[in-house]
Amino acid sequence: MSTPLSRIRNFSIVAHIDHGKSTLADRLIQLTGTVAERDMKAQMLDAMDIERERGITIKANTVRIDYPAQDGHTYILNLIDTPGHVDFAYEVSRSMRAVEGSLLVVDATQGVEAQTLANVYTAIDADHEIVTVLNKIDLPAAEPERIAAQIEDVIGIDASDACLISAKTGIGIPDVLEAIVKRLPPPHSGDPDAPLKAMLVDSWYDPYLGVVVLVRIMDGTLKKGDNIRMMRTGGKYGVDKLGVFRPAMQDVKELGPGEIGFFTGSIKQVRDTKVGDTITHEKRPCETPLPGFKPSIPVVFCGLFPVDSAEFEDLRDAIEKLALNDASFSFEMETSAALGFGFRCGFLGLLHLEVIRDRIEREYNIDLITTAPSVIYHIFMKDGSVLELHNPADMPDMSKVDHLEEPRIKATILVPDDYLGDVLKLCQDRRGIQLDLTYVGNRAMVVYDLPLNEVVFDFHDRLKSVTKGYASFDYQMDSYREDNLVKMQILVNDEPVDALSTMVHRDRADMRGRAMCAKLKDLIPRQMFKIPIQAAIGGKVIARETLSALRKDVTAKCYGGDATRKKKLLEKQKAGKKKMRQFGKVEIPQEAFISALKMDE
Template sequence: MTPLNRIRNFSIVAHIDHGKSTLADRLIQSTNTVSDRDMKEQLLDAMDIERERGITIKANTVRIEYKANDGEDYVLNLIDTPGHVDFAYEVSRSMRAVEGSLLVVDASQGVEAQTLANVYTAIEADHEIVPVLNKVDLPAAEPERVAEQIEDVIGIDASDACLISAKTGIGIPDVLEAIVNRLPPPHGGDPDAPLKAMLVDSWYDPYLGVVVLVRIMDGTLKKGDQIKMMQTGARYGVDRLGVFRPAMENVPALGPGEIGFLTASIKQVRDTKVGDTITHEKKGATEPLPGFKPSQPVVFCGLFPVDSAEFEDLRDAIEKLALNDASFSYEMETSAALGFGFRCGFLGLLHLEVIRDRIEREYNIELITTAPSVIYHIFMKDGSKLDLHNPADMPDPSTIDHIEEPRIKATILVPDDYLGDVLKLCQDRRGIQLDLTYAGSRAMVVYDLPLNEVVFDFYDRLKSVTKGYASFDYQMEGYREDSLVKMSILVNDEPVDALSTMVHRDRAEMRGRAMCEKLKDLIPRHMFKIPIQAAIGGKVIARETLSALRKDVTAKCYGGDATRKKKLLEKQKAGKKKMRQFGKVDIPQEAFISALKMDN
């Protein structure tokens, strides 16, 4: 086992695309952890979708052995964390497993919204932070300005920041020395104390079952030990222990301060909760590590196969994905318009997109996604409280006392020129401005926004009004009461459950009118008139009428008395009236998909 003072555990925090994964590649390469022949870009991002989108979705880890300038051998454990807000809980657990962070900032772009969010997570976890300015080889790089910006906005001394280019390898030896000299070794940690290990992450391997990434806080974990999970109470025997260099390598034991993996014939990722404490079954620890909370889905939406014959394939695909992703929940649902499908819960919009892309790509199933909705708290007049996931399940409004919706605190960094557009966008989405400060030529706006206004298309709108220059990050703030109503859409007097949404009372009319106009263009004309209405309860708030196709029944009349024509037209009119009574309106699936994409 490595002595504590020779171990350094650290993570790399940065905004998307500021060069986290590339820096990890260079650190691995310059210490010869991986031979040049096996080296590839974004080595730690294993999933196709991670490589394609250039984002990290799962936290990954690698153990690097480094001989420092003082002649000593050090073990460096790097955890490469996701930078995206949807995976914030995974990030906070990874942060608790290490003692220091490298803060990577792009020397041409400066501090962005997620740089802030991730640094604050690191500061909350009591990290020592070493600033690293990346991309200094670019002509647009301004390291002095960015170093000042880091001091102004974050309040960290950046005078001795490492200047590097992760792509070309400039300055990498300085980073390795800074890790050894400026980051602290693991604190405490007694090899003879009862075992306490934090479960940092887990994933499913078809050959080994669930692989669990652990950080040992106290005690020693050996192969063959009987362990127990303190949150779930489940018991297992350890089959193998090892470390990642980035390939799996078996070791006989893991001691305090070390990060490694274990397998124990665990069947499902659901059985391993991120943040849980692992201890020995006999003579184990009595108190778990602090800060555990189960992951809560925030955004819900329905997934339906375009071809209803593919429902069983979709069930298979969802079950396989859920094996590997404990934060993704699902249950079956049926819809009159879309057939059988699943109601799924996600951590956020990026999580939803990733799962949807994986189902479409890895299992070749075309999907219809209903409009994403959030969880509302409904307080009834009899004092009970319900959680509403799907607007179609809303109880009778006369029994409801009030409804609360989730709110978020959003931080937006935007260049001066676009500030007015951003403020207008946030006001339109019922936002409450909390703060507005400047960092150089960029404004930092903090808003309190309702989550249901953000899940639709807030991000796309923000990018389009700022030509892509704004960066956006948010965190959940809790629930607040507001005047919310369920808006139903009726086609030919029949409610269409897949199109019902929750809206704010003041906005209902505008949104209802937009929805009706949109459906009028999408539904094909029938032989009879079709009314399309938006209603709240029994009150219609918007209406469009789709006119009927007309068949010329008088074509066979040549001359003669006018009453002949009249008689035929009257007969047609009666037929249409009857048809409207019994006729069924076919709404094509393309109409659903287009109607559910929110209007601008």
């Protein structure tokens, strides 16, 4: 017998990074006794080591809580804890479609931040009922009244009846549970006897069970042993195991309308399960599929190469396994003269790139080199064709190119008044165009149009350092625009090093080239012959440093005597060095690649 719809509440928790989403989830789980006290630990829903270490949520996770409310009924609460970071906004948007309401958590000391806005708008787009929760009221710096007024000013939702809580100490958590039951709506509709219609919310690979699929049932009932079909991919499977998460897996006999649970059905690859797909019975399908999600589009590309080329097959294995769990990560093979075989991978942003890289190094024990992150440029050729450029090393001959377009983003930055000047200067330096500047209390909200390739390098780190960590930043892709971009190559001993090729704006190429050459001069070890390190655009060298040669003192054995004898020995040495330079190969150490790409101007 499935639970009546009026007793089900499906909701997600949205907030800016570090405002206490995962801690609030921990308290809700603890207070309702979903997990025994002895098994409780911090960040209960963050399963990956890297999530615990960085203190951030990367994958949206779900838990089912039974709550005996004050009105005497027991309610089933399905909670989805979502990431707060801009790179994982895709995880947030798809989690939102599976639930009807959201808890908006705002830090009562920090107030509304850039991601708070972005995530609330995602919730409003998904037609959510929103309950405001002000967290960290136990801190001396908390100002709940001011922050509630700020929420009303900036976001425009009523915060007069916000729940005041401290997720860390547990103050006010019972009020949140009552608010969920009273103020969030039950699932809108659902007929247990209709044909099965379920939404595929997420899927991941488990080494023992195969692919685990997280579903939200809209109509109909899913039972163990049913034969189901995915409407988009056409795959047919039998349901072997059916259950819910209390964070640990717990088997159930059936899932009815409005419920969120998981099933496994000896599915071999996560690629066979498209997020947003509609699942229905094979024999009695529903008529129309659910509207799916638009697929996530990678915005940042970089090459991943193994330090030891013998580990290439292991890297391929690791990348394929990670792609099983992460639908938004794409990859293809590539080769490089300097680095050998590797993969060109697409990511949703720099944090996503760092997380994938850390997971490969940690979970699969492979040392990696990552090339300079780059974005997709559109190249308009003189013959009228348009190419997409993912890797600056593949840039066609400039004489055949008419013009280039680069992706631009619309960035929203919230920053305290004192640091506004520094932020405006930083955006100006990165070729930004100011669109808007408004004030909320003593904080400025700046909207900038910025080129994405200036942001992917180290914009976030620079922003945090010029504002002492107080600024928050969120962006969305805007459009492509023409600009004066050129490919800058680095030549070491007259040989181009393709892993260090980057696209730069012509006005800043000289500065970037000089910085890169100076950096490499310190990083490349000296050889027996002198090495020129040059930055070039096409055939024109724009910067140069020379690494001097190591010399053996060939005149040491001559004491006194004729000067021509010393000269002869030195000439002979010089001729040898010249020949060496002609045939010599310069090995660039791995650290040099990694350090040279971290541009701190």
